[in-house]
Amino acid sequence: xxxxxxxxxxxxxxxxxxxxxxxxxxxxxxxxxxxxxxxxxxxxxxxxxxxxxxxxxxxxxxxxxxxxxxxxxxxxxxxxxxxxxxxxxxxxxxxxxxxxxxxxxxxxxxxxxxxxxxxxxxxxxxxxxxxxxxxxxxxxxxxxxxxxxxxxxxxxxxxxxxxxxxxxxxxxxxxxxxxxxxxxxxxxxxxxxxxxxxxxxxxxxxxxxxxxxxxxxxxxxxxxx
Amino acid sequence: xxxxxxxxxxxxxxxxxxxxxxxxxxxxxxxxxxxxxxxxxxxxxxxxxxxxxxxxxxxxxxxxxxxxxxxxxxxxxxxxxxxxxxxxxxxxxxxxxxxxxxxxxxxxxxxxxxxxxxxxxxxxxxxxxxxxxxxxxxxxxxxxxxxxxxxxxxxxxxxxxxxxxxxxxxxxxxxxxxxxxxxxxxxxxxxxxxxxxxxxxxxxxxxxxxxxxxxxxxxxxxxxxxxxxxxxxxxxxxxxxxxxxxxx
Numbered sequence: 001x002x003x004x005x006x007x008x009x010x011x012x013x014x015x016x017x018x019x020x021x022x023x024x025x026x027x028x029x030x031x032x033x034x035x036x037x038x039x040x041x042x043x044x045x046x047x048x049x050x051x052x053x054x055x056x057x058x059x060x061x062x063x064x065x066x067x068x069x070x071x072x073x074x075x076x077x078x079x080x081x082x083x084x085x086x087x088x089x090x091x092x093x094x095x096x097x098x099x100x101x102x103x104x105x106x107x108x109x110x111x112x113x114x115x116x117x118x119x120x121x122x123x124x125x126x127x128x129x130x131x132x133x134x135x136x137x138x139x140x141x142x143x144x145x146x147x148x149x150x151x152x153x154x155x156x157x158x159x160x161x162x163x164x165x166x167x168x169x170x171x172x173x174x175x176x177x178x179x180x181x182x183x184x185x186x187x188x189x190x191x192x193x194x195x196x197x198x199x200x201x202x203x204x205x206x207x208x209x210x211x212x213x214x215x216x217x218x219x220x221x222x223x224x225x
Numbered sequence: 226x227x228x229x230x231x232x233x234x235x236x237x238x239x240x241x242x243x244x245x246x247x248x249x250x251x252x253x254x255x256x257x258x259x260x261x262x263x264x265x266x267x268x269x270x271x272x273x274x275x276x277x278x279x280x281x282x283x284x285x286x287x288x289x290x291x292x293x294x295x296x297x298x299x300x301x302x303x304x305x306x307x308x309x310x311x312x313x314x315x316x317x318x319x320x321x322x323x324x325x326x327x328x329x330x331x332x333x334x335x336x337x338x339x340x341x342x343x344x345x346x347x348x349x350x351x352x353x354x355x356x357x358x359x360x361x362x363x364x365x366x367x368x369x370x371x372x373x374x375x376x377x378x379x380x381x382x383x384x385x386x387x388x389x390x391x392x393x394x395x396x397x398x399x400x401x402x403x404x405x406x407x408x409x410x411x412x413x414x415x416x417x418x419x420x421x422x423x424x425x426x427x428x429x430x431x432x433x434x435x436x437x438x439x440x441x442x443x444x445x446x447x448x449x450x451x452x453x454x455x456x457x458x459x460x461x462x463x464x465x466x467x468x469x470x471x472x473x
Contacts, residue, residue, distance in 0.1 A: 004294070004301050006340025007333060010257050028368045043425035043432070046375020047383075051421045053376065054383045060410065070414075079418065091372050095380070098348045098356065099226050101294045105344055106253060164305055164333070167325050177309045192407075199411025200418070208419050 001156040001182065002111055005097065005104020012163045017109025020086070023117045027086035034084070048080050049088045053095055060192050070193050073119035073152065074127075074145035075200060082124040089116020114155035123148035137205075138198045146194030153186040154179060227290050228345075232352040236281035241448040242355040243362070244458035245347060251462025252343025255469035256336050262328075264472045265335035268465060272342040280350045290349065294341055302334045353377050358445060367440040374441055379424065386420060387413065 008016070035042050055072040076085050093111050096102045103111050123144045130140035161175035169176075232238075237245065252272045259265040273291075276282050308323035323330075347356070357373050390413050394400065399409035448454070 002297075004298050004337050004341075005344050006253070006256055006337035007298075007301060009333075024369075028366055031368055031372075040426060040429050043375060043428040044422070046372045047379045047421045047425040047428070049372055049376035050379035050383050051417060053380055054387055054417070055414065057384070058387065058410065058414075075414075075418075087369055087372060091369070091376050094373070095353070095376065097344060098353060099228055101228065101290060101341065101345060101348060102297070104340060106257075106340055164326075164329075166308060167323065173309075177307070178304065180309060181304050181307070195407060196411055196414070199407060200414045203411050203415035204418060208415065 001114065001153045001186065002093075002096070002103040003107040003156065003159065005101075006106055007104075008107050008110055008159070008163050010106075012159075013106045013109065015109075016107075016113050016159065020090075020109045020112040020117060023083075023086040024090055024112065027083045027088075030081070030083045031087060045080060045084055045088060048076065048084075049091045052076055052088060052092045056092070056096065060189075060196060070196055071115065071119065071149060071152065073115060074123035074141075074148040074193070075197050077120035077123040077148070078127060078141070078144065078201070082120040085120035086112065086116050089120070092116075110159050114152050114159060118155045119148045119152040122151045138202065141198045141201050142194040145197035146190040149190035149193050150186065153182050153190075157182055227286055228348045229352070231280075231282045231286060231290075231349040235350050237279070237350045238352075239449055240350075240454045241451040242351050242359040243451070244454040245351050246356075246359050247455065248458040248462050249343045249347035251458075251466050252346060253340050255462075255465045256339030256343060258466055258469040259336065259339065260470075260473045262331045262335040264469055265332070265339045267472070268339040268469055269335070269342045271465065272339070272346055276342070276346045276349055280346075282349050287345075287349070291341070291345060295338075298334060298337055298341070301337075302330060305330045305333070355446070358443065361443075371441055375428075382424070383417065383420070386417065390416065 031045055052072050055075075056069050058069055060070050073085065073089070076088065080088070090108070090112050093103055093108055093116065094105075097104050097108065126147050127140055127144035130143050135143070157175055157178035160178050161171050164174060165171045166173035166177065252268065255268050256265055259268060273287065277284055277287055306322055306327070308321055308326075351359075353373075354377065357370060357377070360373075361370055391400075394409045394413065398405075400406040
């Protein structure tokens with residue numbers, strides 16, 4: 001869920017940018033550390049950013065029949081780690097603004113916060129929790145991907161409600177309004193994205209075990225022969 | 226991507242990105258400074274007219290680029306205009322228009338429109354490689370710039386891979402039903418992930434073979450009359466901001 005360019009008041013635009021900045025800085029720090037440890041991964045995250053951009057241009061079959069596009073936040077968080085997703089997400093969102101006029105420069109901070117910080121960290125946390133609860137691999141992936149999508153849209157609703165509180169009901173009424181309106185498109189999208197992520201991870205585990213081992217994902221999943 | 230075509234072929238391609246960036250920035254500042262809906266709309270018209278007549282972006286292409294975000298803006302504005310009542314009315318849940326809020330919504334929507342034209346001005350006149358070099362001047366961290374450079378280079382390679390794979394899959398009826406298309410898409414994405422891995426290793430080998438051991442280095446492009454164009458951008462940008470501040 002992107003927030004349109006110029007849609008947020010100036011104080012909110014600056015506030016969300018300030019809120020996202022430490023996460024991006026920390027992400028860059030972890031990327032630098034990672035490159036020092038594994039120099040062969042130097043190009044990996046840049047190519048991963050292109051992958052995320054291309055992924056967001058794909059049309060995904062949705063359960064209700066309407067088509068929507070995958071966000072790839074959970075997939076990225078599981079494959080490349082949640083902290084690396086903040087700078088990657090920043091690059092992707094900037095490119096979407098400049099190449100597709102989707103999202104914007106002034107709302108970059110707010111969009112980074114919902115899509116490149118809340119989404120990936122939620123996905124990684126849920127994935128870890130599900131694993132600790134000994135849920136099957138597919139279920140853990142599905143929960144991580146779909147719940148991360150839902151949390152992303154809840155964050156966007158909260159950001160919009162915070163900027164545009166209801167004249168009578170205030171923040172709560174406005175938040176309920178946005179959450180309800182967006183639920184129509186976002187809940188089917190979350191389910192589709194969850195299913196797609198499961199299919200992707202299963203295909204990867206079946207056909208590309210060596211690559212997953214190099215990405216350090218194999219410790220988190222059983223590779224089927 | 227249509228914005229790319231214009232970015233490389235417009236009349237102002239050879240003008241310093243600093244000047245174009247400054248002008249886009251002042252457009253955004255003016256959009257936020259605008260006191261009324263009318264002023265913001267005026268800014269939107271002026272900035273888009275400059276992109277079309279000044280930079281020579283064809284009108285048809287401009288319209289095609291601006292339509293998707295405009296639809297998105299329409300949806301966002303409509304969602305602001307509707308107010309949902311939970312439980313206070315007899316029927317439990319009711320929809321009505323938030324009429325008292327209309328002036329504020331109109332202001333947000335027009336500001337958004339003006340900002341959009343400023344963003345499009347930059348996107349349609351300046352290729353991303355120029356924007357990256359502009360960011361390099363602004364002392365953006367090298368790691369982030371490298372991410373952007375790599376992303377920009379690989380973007381088109383991966384889009385082509387997606388296009389080819391999808392053609393092959395469709396030729397084998399891979400997108401006929403919902404469950405089959407989900408499986409095809411899953412296969413497509415997972416093969417793409419493997420490509421990400423393999424291509425990044427190949428890129429790394431290529432870079433190491435050429436002795437690259439750190440950040441990417443690029444030669445700065447030379448632009449004609451940089452000083453003059455920057456001064457023009459500052460003057461015209463200030464005029465727009467001043468107009469936005471004065472007009473009510």
